[in-house]
Ligand code: ADP
Ligand code: ADP
């Protein structure tokens with residue numbers, strides 16, 4: 001299966017992608033996680049990405065598309081993938097379509113995770129992620145780690161993302177509305193969009209997503 005997850009920052013894309021990827025047995029590809037891995041390895045790509053991410057802006061398309069393409073061409077993505085955070089604007093969606101066409105494959109669905117703004121702000125404010133792997137995601141009240149500040153999965157240190165500060169979140173929400181939301185219409189025109197209510201317990205949201213994919 002080839003699936004794209006869309007939704008505002010904090011909607012639960014990463015959380016759901018991890019769970020869906022396990023059930024569907026396809027890799028979870030998060031461009032945000034790929035950038036953060038580059039930042040912690042201090043690569044040139046990481047340095048470039050950080051300068052945009054810290055402001056809440058999108059990393060330029062050329063490098064983002066090249067990175068996503070490279071990841072989708074890895075052998076484990078042959079049987080499918082779950083894209084989380086990519087595409088994030090219409091030119092990225094067009095680039096993805098081109099890549100899929102070249103390979104003779106198609107997307108199965110675009111899951112649009114919906115949650116009201118006051119909820120995503122609460123989710124982001126309490127989000128804590130692991131230094132070793134930013135796909136290990138916690139929340140200070142909704143998903144408390146067993147030991148404060150320590151990742152349950154790998155023992156890494158938990159911290160708050162620099163771009164989860166209140167001010168940067170405002171920019172990210174605006175970027176979402178102006179640049180990312182238009183891809184929903186782009187994919188509606190292809191008949192691919194399924195809207196998923198992202199409120200309520202994590203398991204229920206996963207069940208809604210799986211039901212929509214049947
Ligand atoms: P969120 O969990 O808030 O949706 P992500 O981890 O997906 O955040 O993204 C964090 C930041 O990484 C974005 O604000 C942006 O700067 C950068 N980023 C991630 N994916 C992309 C993309 N597809 N295009 C451009 N920038 C991206
Ligand atoms: P995104 O990738 O869309 O930015 P995340 O999956 O990182 O979102 O979730 C943002 C925060 O909200 C995390 O701290 C996560 O633990 C929490 N969260 C995710 N889904 C839910 C949910 N259904 N209910 C409560 N908290 C949630």
Ligand code: ADP
Nearest residue numbers: 015016137138139142143144200201202203204
């Ligand atoms: P399981 O491993 O059985 O799926 P967890 O131990 O991960 O469950 O979750 C326990 C509780 O925390 C559940 O009520 C679930 O909805 C919630 N939860 C799980 N993951 C997250 C997350 N990333 N963010 C917020 N809440 C979560």
